Amino acid sequence: MKAFINLLVQRGLVVNLISVFLLAIGIYATISINREAFPDVNMDQIMVSTVYPGASPKEVELLVITPIEQELRSLDGIDKMISMSFPGSGRITLEVDPDAKNRSQITNDISLAVSRAKLPSELPFDPIVTEIEGSIIPIIRLAISAPISDLKLKRLSNDIKDDLLTIKGVAKITILGDRKAEIRIEVDPEKLNREHVSIIDIQNAVRGWNINAPGGDITTEDGQKVVRIAGELYSAEDAGNLVLRTNASGDTLRVKDVANVVESLSIPRMTYDVGGKPGISMLVLKKSDADIINTVDRIHDYINNISQKYGEDVTISSFQDFSKFTRMRLGVLTSNGKVGLILVFISLILFLRFSVAMMATIGLPIIFMSGLFMLYMSGITLNLISMMGFIMVLGMLVDDAILIGENITYHMEKGMAPKVAAVHGAMELMGPVTASILTTIAAFVPMMFMSGIIGKFVIAIPIVVIMMLALSWLESFFLLPSHVAHFTNPNKHPKERAWLIALDTVYSKVLTIALKFRWITVGLSVAVLVFALSLAKTMPFQLFPPAGVDEFMVRVTADPGTSLKAMRNQLRVIDKALRQNLTAEHVQATLITAGEIAMDLGDPLTQRGSRYGQIRAIYTPAVSRPDHNVMDEMYAAEHIITAQFPELEIAFTAIQPGPPLGRALEAEINSDSEEKSNTAARRLIAFLNDVKGVTSIDSGLKRGDDEIHVVMDRELATYAGVDLATASSIVRAASGGLVVSYIHKGSEEVDITIRYPESDKGGLDILKSIQIPNRRDGLVPLSRVAHFEVKEGFTTIRHKDAIKIINVTADIDSDKITSKALNTLVQENQNEWLGDLTDKVNVNYGGEEEKNNESARSLALAFM
Structure with a gap:
């Protein structure tokens, strides 16, 4: 090592060229490195989504979700399986073991398992398996x-x-x-009855004539020809002109004679508005x-x-x-670098001779640029997290240079030749400086072994810090000695500074006393350490504090039976009232969604249905409004809005920055009885209502829309020549629309759908008057072979690992309570709020606290 340092000191020009080269590759990296808001994190999630139009959540659960779950349960490499059954659709989210080998094979196994499940033939398409890509x-x-x-x-x-x-x-x-285009055949019930035509007749006409199929090859006098059967429809006009019936006298009944055929958009299950406008x-x-x-x-x-x-x-x-976050953090990094460089030089010049201060300061951009190049070569992007690592380590980079540079000049002042002093001064501090850097590195190494989503999110911080400290060590021992040796005049001694002499005198006296009474000094140090540790236990722990919140969500639930149109109008009214209570110059936009409540894909209380809706208020980045607090404004708006709309269930939820951690409290309740689970959930909600600082309590206890059950009398239906399959198709057309075929317009697929008029859709009277074709070519009113029962419907049905659960969630006001304190309070008092259900239900806890604990445990193990 000494020989190599001596070689570099003797070759000053080479060292200077190396320094210039490092600056050059750093500039190249600055231009070439990719910048982004957040790091590329593999979420370890695979989603299975399916659509079953017109089905209730219970039907989706029994006929779609449960069969798929049974096939998935036997697969290896899956940590957790969460499923949700909504009206007309379902979703299964699979959390893959992050340590599992051959991830692509797991995805293939899941696809094969889903394909093995026995599902209803009425599904418009097979379930879709999607890997959540963090890239x-x-x-x-x-x-x-x-x-x-x-x-x-x-x-x-x-x-x-x-x-x-x-x-x-x-x-x-x-x-x-985005809504799918469709050719809508909107039938007129009166004309259907008058012309003695059923929906099945229209369906058969569309399917029978919308054909474009190969017919094989034939040989003609002109050679071999390809035969095609061409009858494909191209427009709504073509569909309207389809013949339903004709006779010898030339009378023709077409689809357009009993229906209004138009090209339109499908009836939406959800609607979206921006700033209150469609x-x-x-x-x-x-x-x-x-x-x-x-x-x-x-x-x-x-x-x-x-x-x-x-x-x-x-x-x-x-x-x-999102690029604004990156631009602003880059601005902070650049300004910190500039200001830091100036402050470092000023600080050094106060205590060290000019040449040492200058060489140590010049080393800072060399280290920084080398670090950027290493970051670029390692494939890590310049994002909010990696830039945080740069900002954290910025002040540590000159520590080694100060010690080594000062030691070299000390030996010069004692009479050593500059080059000899450079080698001797560097080697003399090789052990202490290396040990000092290794202890700092050791403090950051455990962060590299944090598990869970948090560990993946912050791993760039220890990588950047360790890499920069290593580069600082290399620069201090291999480049700095040469610079100091060649740019320091050993014959020029700095003038003595009176204030520095006075400071040295005071320090010497204090040090003498501390060494004289060394046991008292050690005792005081231990006492301070113990006192600090005792304070740490009482300090609230919050990994991602809400100070940088730039977004919040308003969850709105109306009464069962509320139509999507009515819900959309209601949300627009709430949105207008909300924007009047927000600081306009800080709000970028408000997004209104009618038909769904979901914070993100992993929200345990996702709700779908016409009576649900949400408003997302999106603010400008926090750094652009230093005197404005989103949380304070959200709480004030919540108080006003909930009082203004007492007939609605309204809850405000802040959307935390950083990785998706979930809600402050997420409790999952299950038992052998749905009634017991529901009772336990209600008791937990009552307990949470009495806890100060708890907000936005929600649960899966919401009632669904009422359901009309069409119950056919088998004997009457058989006597009338009516079968259930035919009746089911016609009822589906009357209530939700029946997709019978499709056409292509360029790359766009356009459905051909038979519907009843929107004003009549869903009405009990129209259901009763529906005519069902029988085997004798007659039409039988549905009311003659069936009766109708109105029953309370289900809301979203949730499973965890194929077991039905009830979720209870809550958010917090972090000024009053932390998620850790809330979870501890709930768990310590679990027997109290469960009462006689203590041994009859199971309660598991997840969300933010679960992910924090997972990462904290892995961090503690790494430290040990």
């Missing part, structure tokens, strides 16, 4: 509006989507408010290797020129620009 990251939201019809706006949004996908760096576009919202996601700032800049360039392509009436507004 495809949201970067910006766009809202599209234009004074045109919904169908034209949908086609326009598709064109804009295609344009955006051609932009370099854009990976995917998710459209909210429109289409797009979420743009970038590729894993794309730079967020450059990609967003290209998107803004496209938006600024949109009118040239689509006209002045088309407007696109952008909000929730």
Whole structure:
């Protein structure tokens, strides 16, 4: 080691060239490294989603979710399985063991298991298996509006989507408010009865004539020809002209004679508004290797020129620009670097000679640029987390240089030749400085072994800190000695400074006393340590505090039976009232969703149905409003809004920055009886209501919409020649629409759907008057062979590992209580609030506290 340091000291020009080279590759890395808001984190989640139009949550559970769960339970490599059954759809989220080998094989095994499940033939398509990709990251939201019809706006949004996908760096576009185009055959019940025509007749006509199929090959005089059977429909007009019946006299009955046939959009299950106005919202996601700032800049360039392509009436507004977070953190890093460099130099020049101060300061950009290059080569992006690591380590980088540089000049002042002093001074401190750096590195190493989503999220911090400390060590021992030796004049001694001499005198006296009474000094040090540890136990622990909250959500639940249209109108009224109570210049947008409540894909209390809705208030980044607190404004707005709309169930929830941790409290209750589980959930809710600081208590106890059960009399139906399968198809058309075929328009698939008029849909009278074709070519009113029962419906049905559970969740006011304190309080008093159900129900706890504990345990084990 000594020989190598001596070689570098003797070759000053080589060292200078190395320094310039390190600065150059650092500049290259600065230009080339990808910047993004958050790191690329594998979520270890696979989702199975399915659609079963018109089915109740109970039917989705029994006929779709449970069969799939039974096939999935036997698979290896799955830690947790959470399923939700909604009206008309279902979802299973699988958490994969992060230590499992051959991840792609697990995904294939899941797909095969799903394909083995015996599912209803009425499903419009097979369940979709999707791996949640952390590499495809949201970067910006766009809202599209234009004074045109919904169908034209949908086609326009598709064109804009295609344009955006051609932009370099854009990976995917998710459209909210996108509805599938359909050719809608809206039947007239009176005309159907008058003409003695059933929906089955229309269905058979569409399916029988919408055909474009190969017919084989034949040989003609001109050679071999390919035969095709061409009858495919191309428009609503073609569908309306289909013949249902004709006779010898030429009388023809067409579909358009008993129905209104139009090209339209499908009836939505959810609606989306931006700022209280209808429109289409797009979420743009970038590729894993794309730079967020450059990609967003290209998107803004496209938006600024949109009118040239689509006209002045088309407007696109952008909000929730995630590149702003990256730009601001880069600004902090750059400004901290500049200010830090100046402050370091000023601090050094106060205590050290000018040459040492200058060489130590010059080492800072060399280390920093080398670190950027190493980061670039290792594949880590410049994101909010890795930049935090740079900011944390910035002040530590000159410590080694100060010690070694000062020691070298000390030996010069004692008469050593500069080059000899450089080698001797560096080698003399090799052990102490190396030990000092290793102890600092040892403090950060355990962070690399944190497990769970938090561990994956913050791993860039220890990597950056350790890498920069290692580079600091290398620069201090291999570059700095040469710089000091060649740029320090040993014959020029710095003037003595009176204030420094006085400080040295005071320090010497204090040190003498401390050494004289060394046991008292050690005792006081231990006492301070014990006192600090005792204080640490009482300090509230919150891994991701709410200080940087930029978004909150308003959950709204109306009475059962509320239509989607009524819910949308109600949400618009609430949104208007909400925006009046928010600081307008700090709010980027409010997003309204009618038909669903969901914070994210992992929200345990996701609700779907026409009586549910939510409003997301999205603010500008926190650093742009230093004197404004979202939490304070949210609590004030919650008090006003809940009082203004007492007939609705309204809850406000802050959306925390950082990795998805879940709610402050998430309790999962199960037992051998649904009644016991429900009772336990109610008791927990009552307990939480008495805890100060607990907010937004929610549960899975919500009642679903009423269900009309059509119960056919088998004997009467058989006598009348009516079968259940035919009746089921016609009832589905009357209540939710029946997709009977489809056509292609370019790359777009357009369904052909038979529906009853919207004003009549779902009415009990229209159900009773439905005519069912029998085997004798007659029509039988449904009311003659069936009776109707109105029953209370189910809301979302949840399973964990194929066991039915009831969720109870709550948020907190972090100024009054922490998630750890709340979970401890609930668990310590569990026997009290469960009462006589203590041994009859099981309660498991998850959410934020579970993930915090998982990461804290792994961190503690790593320290040990």
